[in-house]
Amino acid sequence: MTVFLCGQEVEDIWCGVYDAWMSRLGHGNVRLEPKGLDQELFCEYREVEFCPEKAEKVTNSIRSKLSEELYETVYRAALSYDPNRADKIYRFLIYAFAIGTRVMDRLQIPAVYEIFQMNRYLAREYTHIIEFARFSQMEEGPLLGKIGPKNDLLPLVSRHFADRLPGENWILYDCNRKKASVHPADGAWFLLRADSSLWQEHLNKKTDEETYEDLWKTFHKSVAIAQRTNLKCQQTMLPLRFRPYMTEFQ
Numbered sequence: 001m002t003v004f005l006c007g008q009e010v011e012d013i014w015c016g017v018y019d020a021w022m023s024r025l026g027h028g029n030v031r032l033e034p035k036g037l038d039q040e041l042f043c044e045y046r047e048v049e050f051c052p053e054k055a056e057k058v059t060n061s062i063r064s065k066l067s068e069e070l071y072e073t074v075y076r077a078a079l080s081y082d083p084n085r086a087d088k089i090y091r092f093l094i095y096a097f098a099i100g101t102r103v104m105d106r107l108q109i110p111a112v113y114e115i116f117q118m119n120r121y122l123a124r125e126y127t128h129i130i131e132f133a134r135f136s137q138m139e140e141g142p143l144l145g146k147i148g149p150k151n152d153l154l155p156l157v158s159r160h161f162a163d164r165l166p167g168e169n170w171i172l173y174d175c176n177r178k179k180a181s182v183h184p185a186d187g188a189w190f191l192l193r194a195d196s197s198l199w200q201e202h203l204n205k206k207t208d209e210e211t212y213e214d215l216w217k218t219f220h221k222s223v224a225i226a227q228r229t230n231l232k233c234q235q236t237m238l239p240l241r242f243r244p245y246m247t248e249f250q
Helices: 010-022 050-066 068-078 087-099 101-103 111-131 156-163 197-203 209-223 232-238 239-246
Strands: 002-006 028-033 043-049 135-137 143-147 170-174 177-182 190-191
Touching: 002 010, 010 028, 010 050, 010 068, 010 087, 028 087, 043 111, 050 068, 050 087, 068 087, 068 101, 068 111, 087 101, 087 111, 101 111, 111 156, 111 239, 143 156, 143 239, 156 170, 156 177
Parallel strands: 002 028, 002 043, 143 170
Antiparallel strands: 135 143, 170 177, 177 190
16 A cells, blocks of 8 residues: 655645556545554555646645536535645546546445535534634734634635625734635735734734624623523524634634
8 A cells, every 4th residue: 555645734635645546546445544653564655756747736636527516515615624635636637537526425335425525514614713713903903813613714704705805904814724824905805824923923912803893792791681691592593612612702
């Protein structure tokens, strides 16, 4: 068995798919794994180097030979938090190029079902994030929002808020992955690494959050009916893991 070790970013996964496919070793004789795992005996390990041309070739092949919809499905699966997503995507693409655009109708195939499950879970969390995300006004003027999703939702959530807040300067920060999307007013948003001490200092600067915390808490207390308090129902509708990033729960 030949194991191709690739990074966790979407482009790294595309490069891993390209190297494994073009190795011509046979689909049953190759496997994709993330870097950093313990290595097995009797396996040959090859490290995948990032190459924009390889990633572009995989992207173009999926879009031209399959469909834009299937590319979006695979792209979202690549954003999943599943550590084995690279190999699952590779197995799915084997069937996709063999069956064609109707591959998502074959949920009895394990490789197809895995991609379906990853997309379903990601879509559920994406809906929560865009509903629960909060922005606060920074001293310098831009809006700052923080999220902490299990899946790598920053690109999808940024796409959503770029459409909703096109005329605003805003920064959306993923606390789990130390990445940020920056959107200049009336411009295009872009992603960047935000794990430096300078970024952390910038993100910890004072915002208008304290003012809105008091407003939210006053509002909630004024409309709440103590006799109808149902904490279990509240946690179902608003899971606890989203609350540290919401103004009204600070």
